[in-house]
Amino acid sequence: MNKRELQRQQTRATILTAADHIYAAHGFIRPSTQMIAKEAGVAHGTVFLHFQSQEKLILAVIEHLGMALTAQIHEASEPGHSLSDILRTHLDAIEASEALYTHLILDLPQLPEEAQQTVIGIQSVIAHHMDQVIGQLKKEKKIKDLSFSFLFTTWIGLIHYYLMNRRLFAPHGSVLAFYKDQLIANFIKLLEVDCK
Amino acid sequence: MNKRELQRQQTRATILTAADHIYAAHGFIRPSTQMIAKEAGVAHGTVFLHFQSQEKLILAVIEHLGMALTAQIHEASEPGHSLSDILRTHLDAIEASEALYTHLILDLPQLPEEAQQTVIGIQSVIAHHMDQVIGQLKKEKKIKDLSFSFLFTTWIGLIHYYLMNRRLFAPHGSVLAFYKDQLIANFIKLLEVDCK
DNA sequence: ATAGTCAGTGAGTGAGGAGTCATTATATGA
DNA sequence: TCATATAATGACTCCTCACTCACTGACTAT
Known part of the structure; x- marks a missing residue:
């Protein structure tokens, strides 16, 4: 080496980390490549030396987040985890990248196709x-007989709603840290x- | 007169309607004032004759949507409506402005404070x-004893999730028209x- | 030691967008 | 009828941004 x-x-790693921080703080759309270069402490041109275009940089950050999650x-x-365990695992993972994940969800329609795949x-x-x-709990008649896709979208919708309104629910700090137990x-x- | x-x-009305169409189709962030002027069939400057700034125009469109809803x-x-009636009324109202409402939800963090109030x-x-x-159904022990705010956010979260992923759920046409009955x-x- | 290589630089370029203003066309009021 | 007011115009200004490229200087291979 x-x-x-x-x-x-x-x-390259410095730029990626800087982009991660900036996008987590301001979303994917607003920040300029200038801003990321400044945060990384490199010249503007250096960003394009490592990433062909702004789009490629954004996709690299998103890819990285997807892998981490x-x-x-x-x-x-x-195996053998309870429903509560699964839900907690899900929220723990998101909480670790809460700000970035939230902007990914919000900006998704404006991001390239690959982001949606991630x-x-x-x-x-x-x-x-x-x-x-x-599936198991349904067989045991312990939970309601509703389609899995409905239950799943209800759960994801609920979590995303809290994330999207995090400034409202928890102005300082993490929404999930605050509401995780209650939500589950x-x-x-x-x-x-x-x-009864 | x-x-x-x-x-x-x-x-003024022509411009407002044009902005409504454009924002419904492309969201509030991307479209330029040029684009709206073109859609309305007026000169670029005319937009600023009727609305002090792009921000004021956007707020006028959102205000209009809020009033309509x-x-x-x-x-x-x-009085005397069932829960099902209330939920249907809610979805009917949103369906009438589905595209614009969806973009309002998605772009909200990037829009001025007034939009959030709306x-x-x-x-x-x-x-x-x-x-x-x-409240009434709870007293009658017909539904689960969970806080209203949780039930409300679950409902809103679910609806917003379907709206935000409308291209996935219903590529052509209205998601709500398709899933309304099922969701309720x-x-x-x-x-x-x-x-049982 | 030295020629060659390449990561990094930052001023420069062109595209696009918000908002302005001198000018034009038309309606109003005396 | 004609002077005044004003709705509308669109070329223009200023700005920001993504991306480029000629150049620099540290590192490498001989």
Whole structure:
């Protein structure tokens, strides 16, 4: 490994991290490549030396987020987990990149096709794990007989709603850190068949 | 009423309608004032003759949407409505401006403070009606004992999720037209206390 | 030691967008 | 009828931004 090559890869990583921070703070659309160069402490041109275009840079950041999330979810998933465990794993993973994930969801329609594929990939992973447990609980008649896709979209919709309104729900700090337990408990209560 | 004044108001209305169409199709952020002028069939400068700035124009369009939605919800609301009636009224109102409403939700963080107030206003109206009926059903022990705010955010989250992914759920046409009945039925089933 | 290579630089370019203003065309009021 | 007022115009200005390229200087291979 060259000293030169090492330096090169280090600079690339610096830019990627800077972009990560900037996009997490301001979303993917507003920030300019100038701003990212400044944050990374490199010349404007250097950004384009490492990433062909702004679009490619954005996609690299999103790809990186996707990998981090799916890895974390897989890692924390063990057979025999309860529904509560699965939901908590999901929220823990998102919480670790809460700001960036939220902007990904919000800016998605304005981002290139590849970004949408990444989001679909992330959701497939969590959907798979949820489906396993929910299928079992349905057989045991412990939760309501509603289609999995409806239950899944209800859960994702709820989480995304909290994330999108994070400034409203938790002006300082993480919404999920604040509401995680409550969200999981309430959602499970909603699914349960309860005869008093 | 002057002929001149009439013409003036007509031009203003033309621009507002054009902006409505353009924003519904492309969101509030991307389209240029040039594009709206072209759609309205007026000169670029004319837009600024009627609206001080792009921001004021956007706010006027959003204000107009807010009025339309709240008016429609109030109009269709009668005392003695069932939960299903309330939810349907809500979805009917949104469906009438589905594309514009969806972009309002998506672009909200990038829009001025006033826009957020408008959205809060709309949601207050529907929340008020829902709260009436749900409070009653809770007393009758017909639905689960969960906080109203949780049930409300679950409902809004679900609807917004479908709207935000409308291209996925219903590539051509309205998501709500397609899924309205199913969404209402499933959501009510979720709330119900069902003892078999 | 030295020629060659290449990561990094930053002023420069062209595209596009918001908002302005001198000018034009038309309606109004005396 | 004619002077005045004003709705409308669109070329123009100023600005920001993504991306380029001639150049620099540190590193490498001989």
